[in-house]
Amino acid sequence: MQPEAKDPVEDSVWEEPPSMLWGLDPMFNAFTKLYVKDILQMRESCQVSGIYFYNSHPIFKVDVLGTVVYKREREDFFCYGVDDGTGVINSLCWKDEQWRDQGDPTTSGARSFGSSARGDFNPANELKKLRQAQHSSSHLEIGELLRVRGPVKTSRQQREIMASTYYKVSDPVMAVQISWMMEVPQLYRQCYDKPFHLDSSAQNPNIQGGSASYLLGRATRILKDFLKEKEVTRFRPYDVQDLLQPLVSRQPQKTAAEQEPEAGPSSGPPTSFKQLRELLQKSLQILQDEGLVFRKVKSQDEVYHVTERDKDLLMAIRDILREDCRREKYAEKGCHILHVLSSVRQRYSRNVSKAALELVLKALECNSDIISTSDSHYTIL
Template sequence: MITGDVEVTEGMMAQSDRQSAEDPLPPVLWGLDPVHGVFAKLYIQDILQLKNSQHVPGIFFYGTHPISRVDILGTVVQRLEKEKFYAFGVDDGTGVISCVYWKKQMPAQVTKTASPPGGLNLRQQLSRLASLEEDQRRVELGDVVRVRGRVREFREQREVSSISLVKVSDPVFDAQISRMLELPHLYRSFYDKTFRKDGCEADEHGALILSLQSKIKQFLAQNQVKNFYQRELETIDSLSCIARRDREGQCGQDSALNPAETLTQETISSPCVSRQIHATFQQAVSALQEEGVIFQKVAGPNELYLVTDEEKQLHNVTLDIIRDDCTQPKYIERGCPFRHILNCVRQCYGAGVTEATLQRLLDRLECGSQIVSTMDRYYTAC
């Protein structure tokens, strides 16, 4: 009885191991993930914890994203030079990873063409340039370097086989601060989001939604629309023409938006559109909400939508909150945190303001030099 239980338990564990051994994303879909085709800027700690692919050597996974190449910035804390390569450890504050950079063969060893009498000695010049290049690649302890290369494992140790190595002159830590501010945005926007197959398939319906979303955004900007109801958009010919393609399969090329088109009572009284067209508009409008382009003070299917860039009251309320609160002792040094600003805006303006809406507004205020970000998602008035 005990033996049987052990065998069953071992069988279940083996089955569980086989299931957990499967890659988070099938290899046939790797090319659909944009993270797979770039040098991913990751913290070194996360690079060291990447999971190996069970199907293809040299492929690793951060969540559901297949990664083969990385871009790191850090300080050299270890150094070793061999005849054919440099090996050095890079520390970005989260961990240390070993990087290997292979030396290039000197042109003097491969170039055999003799120079013409009295002419330029090309072999000598190429050798000199190669020596200068090698000097630039010879890193020392304490150097700040940017390394791009492929992730690999050598003797059960994770390392980066460098393709590009650049020493960064960074006396005031400008490059490192920029990287520190950039990485949280990349993690939120790309790395920490689960890869969705249906979000990458270029089917007709998905392309139609993206096209309608873009056209609505263009229409709102061209006509400086401040607020609207969804049913008003559905009566605009240049927009409903796009939505009808999903049902009719025909509409020709996108008609150019007429700047003279406005949301008037005549358009509101136009005949109702089909349920399918209504659903298509609903998906496009929802996507614009997630992007922060529009929002609702009060959530509901028939409530008024407000355009973020044109809602001056929201701009003024947000700016006043930052100006007042950044003078408080606990915010005077670093500025007001994003969550604090969001809570205050929801109390003073409306509970329907989303994080995406406020982030778009803060970016717009910063571009207008009305506020400045002191660190990641901390803001103070100029």
């Protein structure tokens, strides 16, 4: 099946994004689950061969599930024609080197299996059984179901998949195919059919933080990395303020000559310190909303506690569960998360959020200190 011819007018209107920005699209490094029809119709990049575009998304690796409709075997590889219901694409599947050197494992190891008839465990025979299973999963016949993943290539003006992974899918009740048919349309609606847009900061590298959301996202990531690397238990805003200073200092600032002459002092652009302070407060608020940090006491001395490293908070939650789970009301099912949250706010701090509590409960469960009896009930071990 050949790709359909594109309208030359349409090609002239569409502008391919610069190659240095392709990595910003999450589809670029993923095995994209596209229909065969769309793989055959994707336009190839004029900048880099082997890169294709679907709705402005750069793609070079795909993931296809379909029925084998033709098969050709060569010394080093198989050629399978894969039909997913929208089209047929050729898949080049290389043979394993050990099969070419040692022959077919299904016949070469048949005689040695008799030595393990007594029931003794023989590692060599077990390894041959595994090779047999692997061999059978990669040798398909017409009508069998194949899943293949790999980069797309154009050979002799025809699209094909150079398989990096391929295997036969056992699907007697069509559960895999039904799941695939439900998943792929959602991916199209949520991701593939939405054009790849770049914000002003990405399109113009000279403008650092061109959009407020981009700048805030970078600042939040910097603070998260700091908390992870330094393993601090608590901090104050001025401890992390300098980390965000480069983000503000790189933003373009108007000089005095560029400002309106009639503009007064109050109407001028905000100072770097004010911008830094606002960016820091917004970033810390995001960390609080996600439960990563909290303020035990709200006072002029802003102290932020790192939730998962606050030993007093962990101990308070363990004590609450240990005491309350002894009561008949909570003995069987455990304490509800809202009950634990209310008790923590009464005994430890009124400023602990539900998101922070969920992080602590998850950490305690990972350490086997507590166990969840349902989605929202916990008990002590």
